[in-house]
Amino acid sequence: MKKLLLTSLLLSFFFSFSQVPQLTNNTEISIITIGPGNLLNDSFGHNGFRVKNEYLDVVYDYGRYNFEDPNFYTNFAKGKLKYLMGAANTRDIIAYYKSQNRTIKEQVLNLNKDQKETLLNYLGNNYKPENRPYLYDFFYDNCATKMRDVAETVLNGNIKYNTPKVYKNETFRDLIQNNLYWNSWGSFGIDIALGSVIDKTASPREYMFLPENIFQFFEEASFKNTNKPIVKTSKILYAQDEPFEKDSFITSPIVILSLLSFGIVFITFKDNKNDKRSKWLDVILFTITGIIGLLLLLLWFATDHTATAYNYNLLWACPISLIALFQVSKSAPKRWFVSYLKFLVIMLCLMTMHWFIGVQVYAYALIPLLIALAVRYIYLIRFLTRKV
Known part of the structure; x- marks a missing residue:
């Protein structure tokens, strides 16, 4: 029909x-x-x-x-x-x-x-x-x-x-998210792709x-x-006769990212216990965050989309990580790689400050991932500082 x-x-x-x-x-x-x-x-x-x-x-x-x-x-x-x-x-x-x-x-x-x-x-x-x-x-x-x-x-x-x-005095992001379930992939994707320009109050x-x-x-x-x-x-x-069903909680962003984050923290704990580094995990993390960062950078500078400018998700998804991949897989990376890891930790702190003072609102489902990245970066700094 x-x-x-x-x-x-x-x-x-x-x-x-x-x-x-x-x-x-x-x-x-x-x-x-x-x-x-x-x-x-x-x-x-x-x-x-x-x-x-x-x-x-x-x-x-x-x-x-x-x-x-x-x-x-x-x-x-x-x-x-x-x-x-x-x-x-x-x-x-x-x-x-x-x-x-x-x-x-x-x-x-x-x-x-x-x-x-x-x-x-x-x-x-x-x-x-x-x-x-x-x-x-x-x-x-x-x-x-x-x-x-x-x-x-x-x-x-x-x-x-x-x-x-x-x-009400709401931002463009608020107005968008009012129409979405916060723990949906659509809501998550919008918060990742759209920048701080939509965090201003709409007239x-x-x-x-x-x-x-x-x-x-x-x-x-x-x-x-x-x-x-x-x-x-x-x-x-x-008149709509019944509300639409929400997506399954099991496959929602907060669940999937929490499981992935737990895996990152668990592997980091095991690495710390065994005094080693799972390079394969670092390659995956740097590849994924680098690719996401590159896409966000292109949305900001290479398109005419007005809503993708000034996107500070780049603070956790840094495209420079794709360049750093050449050092990630090495057993003894160069000193500048440790400095870059410190830079990434600072960027995560800056992102947190941005969130608190209202420069940009980020997806809540990112929280477990940001914690896991911070744990991983800090461990790598300590581990590599001892080895370099």
């Missing part, structure tokens, strides 16, 4: 809505808000404009991308991914998201005839093939912010946002990068010149 719905929805994506929708006396324009889904890429919800009258019922949205683009994966990695405006029949949209058990809410906008016509012309023009692509940014230009920006453009800025009760306007917050802000918004509410009526088209 789900495959049939998905096929129907995909076909409707290519249905021609290129003509400007005709305005009638019964035309209603709404903002549709889709709740979070069960997959990581669905965790933050979705938005679209619904246009409904006696002749059509269509949802326009800004959340499409073309997997068949020959440069799709390259552009995704570089932060140059172009998203597309799309359109689909509302019945297909509703059926598809109901099949995913995702809440669907609708806010009918309180627009006059001229405002509706302006918005319809804007959507029709935006749907032309040459106008559909836009350079996506997760925080500043996405399917949610497009609702705000298009509405402001069409209404010439005649919108007053009255801060809703849901607004009320910046709050609207999330679809649910678009719903909340428009619910309280009004026209500046008349003080009338922007939203005429709100309703729930479908």
Whole structure:
């Protein structure tokens, strides 16, 4: 059944809505808000404009991308991914998201005839093939912010946002993690990949990068010149009937990393007892942390992703470790390698200080690994100092 719905929805994506929708006396324009889904890429919800009258019922949205683009994966990695405006029949949209058990809410906008016509012309023009692509940014230009920006453009800025009760002084990272289970691999990966730039407090306007917050802000918004509410009526088209199941705790980051960390500490204890060094373990640790550090460095400097800058996970995942690999496997490494180990311990201390003073928030599941790395590095410093 789900495959049939998905096929129907995909076909409707290519249905021609290129003509400007005709305005009638019964035309209603709404903002549709889709709740979070069960997959990581669905965790933050979705938005679209619904246009409904006696002749059509269509949802326009800004959340499409073309997997068949020959440069799709390259552009995704570089932060140059172009998203597309799309359109689909509302019945297909509703059926598809109901099949995913995702809440669907609708806010009918309180627009006059001229405002509706302006918005319809804007959507029709935006749907032309040459106008559909836009350079996506997760925080500043996405399917949610497009609702705000298009509405402001069409209404010439005649919108007053009255801060809703849901607004709190939270950082971008807080807002992301509010939609994720903290002990999931998605949450862990986001905390590793995104830098300290997302640890700043989001302003009320910046709050609207999330679809649910678009719903909340428009619910309280009004026209500046008349003080009338922007939203005429709100309703729930479908309510999620049961919460999504969390991933197994056994395979969660905190369990897996704790087991790995215990293994590192245990091997280090055995090495200390036997006055030896398990070089294979050090090769693995330096290789993995070095590769992770190199990837983080590339995300920071070699891409246009705004959220991956100033990522201080590099304090524990240092790319220089890949160079130090040439010394790791030696029984008697050079003196500078011991100095590098001391540097790594200092970086772990600096990372802890960063965490306490709020420069950057790190994944909680990292804690056992950071402790294990510190134990291993300190042991290596003591062991190699005696041998050099």
